[in-house]
Amino acid sequence: MLEKGWIGGGNTGRNTTIVRSNYLFDESAHLYEKSLQLFEQLSQELNYNVMMSQRGVMNLAHNLHDVRESKRRVFANKLNGVDAEWLEPEEVKAFCPIIDISPDARYPVMGATLQKRAGVARHDAVAWGFARGADARGVDIIQNCEVTGLRIDNGRIVGVETTKGFIGAKKVGSVAAGHTSVICGMAGFRVPLTSHPLQALVSEPIKPIHPCVVMSNAVHVYVSQSDKGELVIGAGIDAYNSYAQRGSFHIIEGQMGALRELFPIFSRLRMMRSWGGIVDTTPDASCIMSKTPVENFFINCGWGTGGFKATPGSGWAFAYTIAKGEPHPLNAAFTLDRFTTGALVDEHGAAGVAH
Amino acid sequence: MSGSMRLPGGGRIDRSRPLKFTFNGKGYTGYEGDTLASALIANGVHLIARSMKYHRPRGLMTAGSDEPNGMVQLATGARTEPNIKATQIPLYDGLVASSVNVFPSVEFDISAVNGLLSPFMTAGFYYKTFMPSQAFWDKVAEPVIRKAAGFGKAPTEPDPDVYDHKYVHCDVMVVGAGPAGLSAARAAAATGARVILADEQAEFGGSLLTLNREIDGKPSADWVRSTVNELAGHEEVTLLKRTTVAGLYDQNYMVALEQRIDDLTPSSPANPRMRVWHIRAKEVILAAGSHERPLVFADNDRPGHHAGRRGADLHEPLRGAAMQEAGCSSPTTTGPMRRRVPSRRTAPM
């Protein structure tokens, strides 16, 4: 395993840690649900506390379209065995008492979907737990080692050039998130990805006041409170392409406005730090876990703003894909071909709040 | 109590204007020009807060925005604010503040027992403990950890205050109004440039607020005064006190937060409590000075230990009080040795 920086230094160490499986389409629901189930046993399996906290995730609806779309998603989730409920505004308030549901709010809360098994997990612990587990099984983890080229012989991969020299390999998997286009460029093919900054920020630590995770598409913000007491806040990407791991301030200002709209009591809190990651977005807001035009070279990317929740499931299915040379039924729909065949898995609604 | 540890003269306070305030339910008196921090120390209050994990006692380390310890819960009700640095709170009449992260009180804190367990609670200990099962984590361990976490409390009512923001352009943005920043602003203003000078303190002067040097043949305090007056006379110069520049973004875009009302005066659209400045500058000069690195030794974070230079600032009117100061930035010295500080060249540009 080669990492150009340090373990967890990519988006995994920068994300807002929301874990849920309430996606709309069957293909996504199955994959994310597999992942959530793996998350539910991850601490025991890795013997490392990833602090999986199933405190419930609400996706708010603020207009009639939101309400219809959200209810449709609740029904679809139930059909797929994913736990989902529809909450009326008073039930939203009961689940999260600090939220403003007054009907004269600029964007009144008209209800919400709730997935009770969803929640947050500690991102660093997930990265370190996996690294420890991999190491224990004999994986060599080489940090500060950047892949600078792919050696391809007759359409088949034979190894990678790195800043520390050449490494021969029978099979190569790329899981480089925002840098996937760069890696695929080394192999001479294009991918339907654009790399954008996604910013997040945390408040100073305060005593527990926010019991769950709240996401809102329409006012565009999502927020939870970490076990340390910080409010963890995120929203959407910066519009422009970037590899700079930073974005523009008006994005942060916009999400602060949205946060204040939903939680007027947060107005006087101070924000402690903000940062950005580089996310790899796809045209249909679904991942790509796929074979490529280069034989024995596989890619796992396109998770964009929402792949942390998929980490265990995506690793599981990708391992299968590399081992067998063919996708598992769980990721069979998420190939590179779908952009040619047109069989897109358009999850913009469920992934909507940029994640 | 009017301040048992207070010297009869000196410092940046107006002794003719006493101010009453309350800390942890007890009444004290300070003076106009005090910060909450200096007023507490003058009243002999050194134990301000408790640390996050072990709830160890915490006092004041520094005199400004670099303060790592002395955080308080400021004001009450809808106007309460958590985790505000006592060193950055200008004292006002009727101020109410209390310690954060303590139960039942800062002097006797139950969670301090965590300190005795510290060998078992090393960094990251929670990754390797608390997980006999997911259910144990959900139902028992996580709720306990959550309750122990965090410092101050969020308000529970909507904010009654009014805020605004503003977009401005300038030729030269100067961050920090110490000798370097003032000189830079002055030189830029002399060319007719549109200049914005921002400093997070309530007065311009930076290090010269507490150091006495000679600049251009004048005592530095006089130089600061005349420079600020000169700048104020330029039509194209904007002077922003109590304004923290919080970010420098692409193409010289800056975000600054101006604290306009410190006390409980009600704000209004015409007189907002805080203003966010969005500043686009052709040139940016960072003259924000330096922060001192604390010396590393056991228990250097206990009350009574102060960073040397900044601690000395804070204790200016308090010489002779039992205290220890330690630091390693260039002008470090203990308060009583102030006179022996070798004169550093000021007004660099």
Add this chain to the structure above:
Amino acid sequence: MLLIDCPYCGERPEIEFSYGGEAHIARPENPGALSDKEWADFLFMRGNQKGAFRERWIHTQGCRRWFNVLRDTTSHEIYAVYKIGAPKPPAPGEKPVAAKKPAAKKPAALKKGAGK
């Protein structure tokens, strides 16, 4: 927040503009004649350069006109702004693209304030 020099209005903050992604993608003249792969290439495949990148912006809250920007995606530095149809100004270290006919005018963006 980026500062973008609209070739029609001059320097304005990013919030007045909307982003249009990669520039210079020509719509196929005869879509019906394309293979699925070629059509997918046109619709979905994008240059996602790390470094100098040619992209489109529209001055949504100003003149509402589209134009091109040459910007570095690692530093956010804007090297050039040029009108749709104008020759491509070279990226740093890139040889100027030889125009078919010698360009009569310098690209607008290289002349500061052109077209304001």
